[in-house]
Protein backbone atom coordinates (compact mmCIF):
# COMPACT_ATOMS: atom_id res chain seq x y z
CA UNK A 1 0.00 0.00 0.00
CA UNK A 2 1.31 3.45 -0.92
CA UNK A 3 1.06 7.01 0.40
CA UNK A 4 -1.74 7.58 2.89
CA UNK A 5 -2.11 3.83 3.16
CA UNK A 6 1.30 3.43 4.69
CA UNK A 7 1.13 6.54 6.91
CA UNK A 8 -2.33 5.67 8.25
CA UNK A 9 -1.51 1.99 8.58
CA UNK A 10 1.62 2.82 10.59
CA UNK A 11 -0.39 5.04 12.95
CA UNK A 12 -3.10 2.37 13.25
CA UNK A 13 -0.64 -0.42 14.00
CA UNK A 14 0.85 1.72 16.77
CA UNK A 15 -2.48 1.72 18.61
CA UNK A 16 -3.69 -0.91 21.03
CA UNK A 17 -6.41 -3.15 19.59
CA UNK A 18 -9.59 -4.06 21.45
CA UNK A 19 -10.78 -7.66 21.47
CA UNK A 20 -14.40 -8.40 20.47
CA UNK A 21 -15.74 -8.44 24.02
CA UNK A 22 -14.14 -5.10 24.85
CA UNK A 23 -15.37 -3.54 21.58
CA UNK A 24 -18.93 -4.75 22.28
CA UNK A 25 -18.81 -3.19 25.76
CA UNK A 26 -17.45 0.10 24.39
CA UNK A 27 -20.13 0.12 21.65
CA UNK A 28 -22.87 -0.47 24.25
CA UNK A 29 -21.54 2.43 26.34
CA UNK A 30 -21.42 4.70 23.27
CA UNK A 31 -25.06 3.74 22.54
CA UNK A 32 -26.08 4.76 26.05
CA UNK A 33 -24.23 8.07 25.62
CA UNK A 34 -26.05 8.66 22.29
CA UNK A 35 -29.32 8.21 24.17
CA UNK A 36 -28.05 10.59 26.84
CA UNK A 37 -27.11 13.20 24.22
CA UNK A 38 -30.55 13.03 22.61
CA UNK A 39 -32.14 13.26 26.06
CA UNK A 40 -30.06 16.40 26.74
CA UNK A 41 -31.16 18.18 23.58
CA UNK A 42 -34.84 17.29 24.14
CA UNK A 43 -35.16 17.42 27.93
CA UNK A 44 -37.75 19.62 29.55
CA UNK A 45 -37.03 18.82 33.22
CA UNK A 46 -36.70 21.57 35.83
CA UNK A 47 -33.49 23.55 36.40
CA UNK A 48 -32.67 21.75 39.68
CA UNK A 49 -32.94 18.39 37.93
CA UNK A 50 -30.64 19.59 35.12
CA UNK A 51 -28.02 20.53 37.72
CA UNK A 52 -28.42 17.24 39.61
CA UNK A 53 -28.06 15.15 36.46
CA UNK A 54 -25.05 17.27 35.44
CA UNK A 55 -23.31 16.33 38.69
CA UNK A 56 -23.98 12.64 38.09
CA UNK A 57 -22.65 12.85 34.55
CA UNK A 58 -19.53 14.65 35.80
CA UNK A 59 -18.94 11.77 38.22
CA UNK A 60 -19.37 9.21 35.41
CA UNK A 61 -16.91 11.13 33.22
CA UNK A 62 -14.41 10.96 36.09
CA UNK A 63 -14.80 7.17 36.27
CA UNK A 64 -14.08 6.74 32.55
CA UNK A 65 -11.20 9.23 32.58
CA UNK A 66 -9.55 7.41 35.51
CA UNK A 67 -7.65 5.23 33.04
CA UNK A 68 -6.93 6.95 29.73
CA UNK A 69 -5.28 5.95 26.48
CA UNK A 70 -3.01 8.37 24.61
CA UNK A 71 -5.11 7.85 21.46
CA UNK A 72 -8.38 6.10 20.50
CA UNK A 73 -8.26 2.31 20.07
CA UNK A 74 -8.56 0.19 16.95
CA UNK A 75 -10.27 -3.18 16.50
CA UNK A 76 -11.10 -5.89 13.98
CA UNK A 77 -14.89 -5.80 13.54
CA UNK A 78 -16.29 -9.28 14.09
CA UNK A 79 -12.86 -10.32 15.34
CA UNK A 80 -11.44 -10.52 11.81
CA UNK A 81 -10.55 -8.30 8.85
CA UNK A 82 -8.27 -5.27 8.93
CA UNK A 83 -7.70 -3.08 11.99
CA UNK A 84 -10.28 -0.28 11.98
CA UNK A 85 -10.52 3.07 13.65
CA UNK A 86 -13.50 2.35 15.96
CA UNK A 87 -14.09 5.96 16.99
CA UNK A 88 -14.49 7.46 13.51
CA UNK A 89 -17.13 10.24 13.85
CA UNK A 90 -19.31 8.77 11.07
CA UNK A 91 -18.92 4.98 11.38
CA UNK A 92 -17.31 4.43 14.79
CA UNK A 93 -19.31 2.13 17.05
CA UNK A 94 -17.18 3.45 19.92
CA UNK A 95 -17.86 7.16 19.29
CA UNK A 96 -21.11 8.61 20.68
CA UNK A 97 -20.87 11.45 18.13
CA UNK A 98 -21.17 8.94 15.26
CA UNK A 99 -24.78 8.05 14.26
CA UNK A 100 -23.10 5.40 13.57
CA UNK A 101 -23.43 4.44 9.90
CA UNK A 102 -22.91 0.83 8.79
CA UNK A 103 -21.42 1.17 5.33
CA UNK A 104 -21.70 -1.64 2.83
CA UNK A 105 -19.61 -1.86 -0.29
CA UNK A 106 -21.35 -2.13 -3.66
CA UNK A 107 -20.08 -3.08 -7.12
CA UNK A 108 -19.24 0.55 -7.89
CA UNK A 109 -18.71 2.11 -4.46
CA UNK A 110 -20.43 2.24 -1.09
CA UNK A 111 -23.81 2.89 0.50
CA UNK A 112 -25.54 3.10 3.90
CA UNK A 113 -29.01 3.53 5.31
CA UNK A 114 -29.33 5.78 8.37
CA UNK A 115 -31.61 8.03 10.39
CA UNK A 116 -30.52 11.20 12.17
CA UNK A 117 -32.22 12.53 15.29
CA UNK A 118 -32.44 16.06 16.72
CA UNK A 119 -28.84 15.87 17.94
CA UNK A 120 -27.88 16.58 14.31
CA UNK A 121 -30.43 19.33 13.67
CA UNK A 122 -29.39 22.54 11.92
CA UNK A 123 -32.41 24.49 10.64
CA UNK A 124 -35.50 23.41 12.64
CA UNK A 125 -36.59 19.87 11.62
CA UNK A 126 -33.69 19.50 9.16
CA UNK A 127 -30.16 18.06 9.36
CA UNK A 128 -27.22 20.48 9.72
CA UNK A 129 -25.35 20.89 6.42
CA UNK A 130 -22.00 20.21 8.08
CA UNK A 131 -23.25 16.83 9.26
CA UNK A 132 -24.38 15.77 5.78
CA UNK A 133 -21.02 17.01 4.42
CA UNK A 134 -19.18 14.85 6.98
CA UNK A 135 -21.24 11.78 6.06
CA UNK A 136 -20.68 12.29 2.33
CA UNK A 137 -16.93 12.88 2.87
CA UNK A 138 -16.65 9.56 4.70
CA UNK A 139 -18.79 7.48 2.32
CA UNK A 140 -17.18 8.89 -0.83
CA UNK A 141 -13.76 8.36 0.79
CA UNK A 142 -14.59 4.74 1.60
CA UNK A 143 -15.87 4.17 -1.94
CA UNK A 144 -12.59 5.57 -3.27
CA UNK A 145 -10.53 3.49 -0.84
CA UNK A 146 -12.34 0.27 -1.75
CA UNK A 147 -12.49 0.72 -5.52
CA UNK A 148 -9.48 2.94 -6.30
CA UNK A 149 -6.70 4.52 -4.19
CA UNK A 150 -7.15 5.27 -0.44
CA UNK A 151 -6.48 8.93 0.24
CA UNK A 152 -7.34 12.05 2.19
CA UNK A 153 -9.93 14.54 0.96
CA UNK A 154 -8.30 17.18 -1.25
CA UNK A 155 -11.62 18.72 -2.29
CA UNK A 156 -15.29 18.18 -1.51
CA UNK A 157 -17.93 19.98 -3.55
CA UNK A 158 -21.52 19.97 -2.29
CA UNK A 159 -24.89 21.00 -3.68
CA UNK A 160 -27.66 21.22 -1.10
CA UNK A 161 -30.71 20.63 -3.30
CA UNK A 162 -33.41 20.36 -0.63
CA UNK A 163 -33.43 20.11 3.17
CA UNK A 164 -32.48 16.71 4.65
CA UNK A 165 -35.20 15.70 7.12
CA UNK A 166 -34.63 14.60 10.72
CA UNK A 167 -36.07 11.31 12.02
CA UNK A 168 -36.75 9.48 8.73
CA UNK A 169 -34.78 6.76 6.93
CA UNK A 170 -32.15 8.25 4.61
CA UNK A 171 -29.73 6.65 2.17
CA UNK A 172 -26.23 7.74 1.24
CA UNK A 173 -24.55 6.25 -1.80
CA UNK A 174 -21.28 6.88 -3.59
CA UNK A 175 -19.37 5.61 -6.57
CA UNK A 176 -15.87 6.03 -7.90
CA UNK A 177 -15.86 8.12 -11.06
CA UNK A 178 -12.18 7.90 -11.94
CA UNK A 179 -8.65 7.45 -10.69
CA UNK A 180 -5.12 8.16 -11.82
CA UNK A 181 -1.88 7.82 -9.90
CA UNK A 182 -2.44 9.03 -6.34
CA UNK A 183 -5.85 10.55 -7.16
CA UNK A 184 -9.35 9.08 -6.88
CA UNK A 185 -12.56 10.88 -7.84
CA UNK A 186 -15.93 9.94 -6.35
CA UNK A 187 -19.49 11.20 -6.55
CA UNK A 188 -22.41 10.58 -4.23
CA UNK A 189 -25.65 11.77 -2.76
CA UNK A 190 -28.06 11.59 0.15
CA UNK A 191 -31.61 10.47 -0.67
CA UNK A 192 -34.77 11.06 1.37
CA UNK A 193 -37.38 8.29 1.89
CA UNK A 194 -39.04 9.19 -1.44
CA UNK A 195 -35.72 8.74 -3.23
CA UNK A 196 -35.29 12.48 -3.81
CA UNK A 197 -31.74 13.81 -3.67
CA UNK A 198 -31.18 16.22 -0.78
CA UNK A 199 -27.40 16.72 -1.10
CA UNK A 200 -25.06 15.89 -3.98
CA UNK A 201 -21.28 15.63 -3.62
CA UNK A 202 -18.17 15.28 -5.73
CA UNK A 203 -14.80 14.70 -4.16
CA UNK A 204 -11.13 14.26 -4.93
CA UNK A 205 -9.03 12.03 -2.65
CA UNK A 206 -5.25 12.07 -2.83
CA UNK A 207 -2.86 9.57 -1.29
CA UNK A 208 -0.18 11.73 0.39
CA UNK A 209 3.38 10.86 -0.54
CA UNK A 210 4.44 10.00 3.03
Ligand SMILES: CCCCCCCCCC(=O)SCCNC(=O)CCNC(=O)[C@H](O)C(C)(C)COP(=O)(O)OP(=O)(O)OC[C@H]1O[C@@H](n2cnc3c(N)ncnc32)[C@H](O)[C@@H]1OP(=O)(O)O
Nearest residue numbers: 137138141142145150151152153154155204206207208209
Ligand atom coordinates in the same frame (compact mmCIF):
# COMPACT_ATOMS: atom_id res chain seq x y z
C1 LIG B 1 -10.14 2.98 4.89
C2 LIG B 1 -9.96 4.41 4.46
C3 LIG B 1 -11.25 5.16 4.41
C4 LIG B 1 -11.00 6.56 4.04
C5 LIG B 1 -12.22 7.41 4.25
C6 LIG B 1 -11.79 8.85 4.34
C7 LIG B 1 -12.93 9.78 4.54
C8 LIG B 1 -12.56 10.99 5.36
C9 LIG B 1 -11.40 11.69 4.73
C10 LIG B 1 -11.03 12.94 5.46
O1 LIG B 1 -11.81 13.62 6.05
S1 LIG B 1 -9.37 13.33 5.31
C11 LIG B 1 -9.23 14.83 6.26
C12 LIG B 1 -9.41 16.09 5.43
N1 LIG B 1 -8.38 16.22 4.43
C13 LIG B 1 -7.14 16.64 4.75
O2 LIG B 1 -6.81 16.93 5.88
C14 LIG B 1 -6.16 16.74 3.62
C15 LIG B 1 -5.18 17.86 3.80
N2 LIG B 1 -4.38 18.08 2.58
C16 LIG B 1 -3.28 17.33 2.35
O3 LIG B 1 -2.86 16.48 3.12
C17 LIG B 1 -2.57 17.60 1.05
O4 LIG B 1 -2.91 18.88 0.54
C18 LIG B 1 -2.90 16.52 -0.03
C19 LIG B 1 -2.39 15.16 0.41
C20 LIG B 1 -4.39 16.46 -0.38
C21 LIG B 1 -2.15 16.91 -1.30
O5 LIG B 1 -0.80 17.14 -0.94
P1 LIG B 1 0.39 16.57 -1.80
O6 LIG B 1 1.62 17.32 -1.38
O7 LIG B 1 0.43 15.09 -1.78
O8 LIG B 1 -0.10 17.00 -3.23
P2 LIG B 1 0.72 17.64 -4.37
O9 LIG B 1 0.90 19.09 -4.16
O10 LIG B 1 1.94 16.78 -4.64
O11 LIG B 1 -0.33 17.43 -5.54
C22 LIG B 1 -0.62 16.14 -6.08
C23 LIG B 1 -1.57 16.38 -7.23
O12 LIG B 1 -2.90 16.63 -6.72
C24 LIG B 1 -3.34 17.93 -7.12
N3 LIG B 1 -4.04 18.54 -5.98
C25 LIG B 1 -3.57 18.69 -4.75
N4 LIG B 1 -4.50 19.25 -3.96
C26 LIG B 1 -5.59 19.43 -4.73
C27 LIG B 1 -6.87 19.97 -4.53
N5 LIG B 1 -7.26 20.39 -3.33
N6 LIG B 1 -7.75 19.98 -5.55
C28 LIG B 1 -7.36 19.54 -6.77
N7 LIG B 1 -6.15 19.01 -7.04
C29 LIG B 1 -5.29 18.97 -6.04
C30 LIG B 1 -2.06 18.71 -7.45
O13 LIG B 1 -2.32 19.73 -8.36
C31 LIG B 1 -1.20 17.61 -8.06
O14 LIG B 1 -1.63 17.36 -9.39
P3 LIG B 1 -0.60 16.82 -10.51
O15 LIG B 1 -0.22 15.43 -10.07
O16 LIG B 1 -1.39 16.84 -11.77
O17 LIG B 1 0.53 17.77 -10.46
